[in-house]
Amino acid sequence: MTITARFLGATAAVALLAGAASAEPGLIIDLGGKFDKSFNESAFNGATRWATETGGTYIETELANEAQREQTMRRMAERGANPVVVLGFANASTLEKVAPDYPETMFAIVDMVVDQPNVQSIVFSEHQGSYLVGMAAALTSKTGTVSFVGGMDVPLIRKFACGYAQGAKAVNPDITVIANMTGTTPAAWNDPGRGAEIARSQIDQGSDVVYAAAGGTGVGVLQAAADAGVFSIGVDSNQNYLHPGSVLTSMMKLVDQAVYDAFTTHAAGTFEPGVKVMDLANGGVGFAVDDNNKDILSADAIAAMEAAKAKIIAGEIAVHDYTSDDTCPALTF
Amino acid sequence: MDLNTILQIFDSTLRLATPLLFACLAGLFSERAGVFDIGLEGKMLISAFFSAAIAFTSGSVWIGLMAGLLASLVLSLIHGVAAITFRGNQLISGVALNFLASGLTVLIAQNWFAQGGRTPSVEGAARFQEIALPFVETLRPVPLIGPFYAEVISGHTILVYVGLASVVLTWWVLFRTRFGLRLRAVGENPAAVDTAGISVVRLRFAAVMICGLLCGLAGAFLAVGLNAGFVKDMSAGRGFIALAALIFAKWRPGLALVACLLFGFLDAVSIRYQTISLGGMVIPSQFMQALPYILTVVILAGFVGRAIPPRAGGEAYVKER
Numbered sequence: 001m002t003i004t005a006r007f008l009g010a011t012a013a014v015a016l017l018a019g020a021a022s023a024e025p026g027l028i029i030d031l032g033g034k035f036d037k038s039f040n041e042s043a044f045n046g047a048t049r050w051a052t053e054t055g056g057t058y059i060e061t062e063l064a065n066e067a068q069r070e071q072t073m074r075r076m077a078e079r080g081a082n083p084v085v086v087l088g089f090a091n092a093s094t095l096e097k098v099a100p101d102y103p104e105t106m107f108a109i110v111d112m113v114v115d116q117p118n119v120q121s122i123v124f125s126e127h128q129g130s131y132l133v134g135m136a137a138a139l140t141s142k143t144g145t146v147s148f149v150g151g152m153d154v155p156l157i158r159k160f161a162c163g164y165a166q167g168a169k170a171v172n173p174d175i176t177v178i179a180n181m182t183g184t185t186p187a188a189w190n191d192p193g194r195g196a197e198i199a200r201s202q203i204d205q206g207s208d209v210v211y212a213a214a215g216g217t218g219v220g221v222l223q224a225a226a227d228a229g230v231f232s233i234g235v236d237s238n239q240n241y242l243h244p245g246s247v248l249t250s251m252m253k254l255v256d257q258a259v260y261d262a263f264t265t266h267a268a269g270t271f272e273p274g275v276k277v278m279d280l281a282n283g284g285v286g287f288a289v290d291d292n293n294k295d296i297l298s299a300d301a302i303a304a305m306e307a308a309k310a311k312i313i314a315g316e317i318a319v320h321d322y323t324s325d326d327t328c329p330a331l332t333f
Numbered sequence: 334m335d336l337n338t339i340l341q342i343f344d345s346t347l348r349l350a351t352p353l354l355f356a357c358l359a360g361l362f363s364e365r366a367g368v369f370d371i372g373l374e375g376k377m378l379i380s381a382f383f384s385a386a387i388a389f390t391s392g393s394v395w396i397g398l399m400a401g402l403l404a405s406l407v408l409s410l411i412h413g414v415a416a417i418t419f420r421g422n423q424l425i426s427g428v429a430l431n432f433l434a435s436g437l438t439v440l441i442a443q444n445w446f447a448q449g450g451r452t453p454s455v456e457g458a459a460r461f462q463e464i465a466l467p468f469v470e471t472l473r474p475v476p477l478i479g480p481f482y483a484e485v486i487s488g489h490t491i492l493v494y495v496g497l498a499s500v501v502l503t504w505w506v507l508f509r510t511r512f513g514l515r516l517r518a519v520g521e522n523p524a525a526v527d528t529a530g531i532s533v534v535r536l537r538f539a540a541v542m543i544c545g546l547l548c549g550l551a552g553a554f555l556a557v558g559l560n561a562g563f564v565k566d567m568s569a570g571r572g573f574i575a576l577a578a579l580i581f582a583k584w585r586p587g588l589a590l591v592a593c594l595l596f597g598f599l600d601a602v603s604i605r606y607q608t609i610s611l612g613g614m615v616i617p618s619q620f621m622q623a624l625p626y627i628l629t630v631v632i633l634a635g636f637v638g639r640a641i642p643p644r645a646g647g648e649a650y651v652k653e654r
Contacts, residue, residue: 035450198604223454223560
């Protein structure tokens with residue numbers, strides 16, 4: 001009995017060591033594409049940064065459609081990638097099923113919690129970052145109407161919208177916040193035409209700051225706002241450079257940092273399964289200020305946002321998280 | 334709901350209906366000649382890519398448009414060769430072209446621009462600009478008509494007007510010219526046309542090429558009219574909605590306009606009012622988005638009566654067995 005146990009333990013240790021020694025980290029780029037100027041691109045940048053800094057190599061695949069998730073994850077694990085980073089909430093149910101089959105492989109999933117012993121779940125406090133850009137919107141708006149364009153209508157995107165509305169209403173309780181979603185299928189992440197049309201409709205209704213949290217669709221939203229001469233707010237990556245003078249700021253969600261951390265901690269042997277929260281306090285979310293928006297985002301607005309940021313970190317302002325109870329105090333969907 | 338809101342919705346309707354209209358008329362030509370075309374989507378997509386890519390590199394939207402039309406014509410030609418010359422299955426050829434376009438556009442885009450299957454944003458002369466029609470300001474004081482003209486009719490890109498004009502043109506070509514009569518006949522009874530000494534193959538090829546041209550316009554409008562660049566799979570199923578509109582319109586140009594405007598209108602409404610509350614009951618946005626399709630089923634089943642496709646549709650013409 002004890003011999004068996006020791007033997008098993010030794011085998012496991014050997015397997016782990018072998019895995020750690022030869023493993024390259026793997027990254028699975030989600031639908032929406034590697035260069036979506038947003039979520040996936042950020043992850044790719046994190047992986048690239050890790051590769052250039054450490055001189056290491058990593059394995060990368062890009063999903064072409066919904067049906068490939070499981071196959072891609074399994075192949076990645078079987079090729080010996082460790083850790084395997086998957087992006088996006090849509091992978092949760094697949095990972096739930098795949099992770100137990102590869103107990104010696106570490107997985108990390110961004111944007112969703114998967115409760116398995118070899119999975120690190122990286123979740124961002126997007127509601128906090130969105131709250132701050134919501135304040136920027138309300139402080140910049142002259143019409144008293146601001147708006148939000150979401151991608152696919154899922155709780156995660158409602159979390160962005162809800163944080164945004166709370167921030168806007170904290171500045172101006174009478175402000176009108178229009179929130180629209182592009183669609184209910186994954187195609188909604190890649191339909192800039194519809195995104196632009198939604199933005200136009202919101203601008204027609206008086207909105208002069210449009211916040212897009214819609215992946216590739218957001219490109220159309222920012223374009224429509226720039227065409228109409230109103231402000232927009234980018235998401236995930238710093239999108240200020242896309243239309244300088246029109247993109248007011250970007251809600252930064254440092255997916256690149258999360259991917260980079262996953263790769264480095266695993267190489268250092270400090271990779272920990274479980275839930276990892278990236279919020280304002282540890283710089284996981286934030287807003288972007290650079291040369292492209294320094295003329296349009298006023299110093300007062302930046303000061304107000306910094307003050308609110310400090311209060312949120314100190315716990316003096318509690319921003320409601322939509323996904324905690326599927327309701328939003330500031331917005332009805 | 335004030336007048337302004339209604340006008341804005343109509344304005345949006347016209348923009349949303351235009352790509353559908355081009356694709357629908359494209360399908361109309363092809364199917365009236367007896368060649369089913371599932372590949373409208375693929376042709377739109379490849380045209381969208383090439384018009385954006387070439388407009389970006391050349392700086393001129395017109396050169397871009399030409400490239401888009403050419404790309405779409407090439408796909409049409411492949412469809413023609415497969416389905417007419419080699420009498421292959423028209424549906425399969427169409428589906429294959431959709432896949433080809435979906436993959437090819439991203440592949441070439443990645444190779445040329447290395448931005449992950451998209452083109453850089455096009456600006457200025459590389460994009461269709463909105464044009465103001467004459468007499469907008471003169472007519473504006475006229476009640477109803479003035480604002481309607483200024484808000485809804487005026488201020489679109491030129492392709493919107495081309496789209497509306499091509500409805501009339503399609504009707505004229507199909508129902509008032511000898512070519513149109515023969516084209517319709519070849520979709521109903523190709524043997525009779527052949528007996529009369531007219532080449533079925535040539536007529537069908539002509540129809541398929543016109544189809545390619547119109548799909549090309551639809552794609553170019555998507556990429557450099559509505560948007561400012563190509564994004565992967567940006568046609569987002571519009572080619573298939575156009576096919577539904579075609580059945581809805583019973584293969585007639587006038588009704589095609591009505592059907593496309595209806596789809597555009599429902600889309601515009603669902604964008605504007607994602608949730609509607611009717612005295613305590615809230616209609617969810619999912620319902621609003623499904624509404625165009627629910628309505629299609631309802632209207633097709635109940636009101637349109639039987640939509641009878643061209644009799645020889647979907648079958649390759651075999652001269653002798």
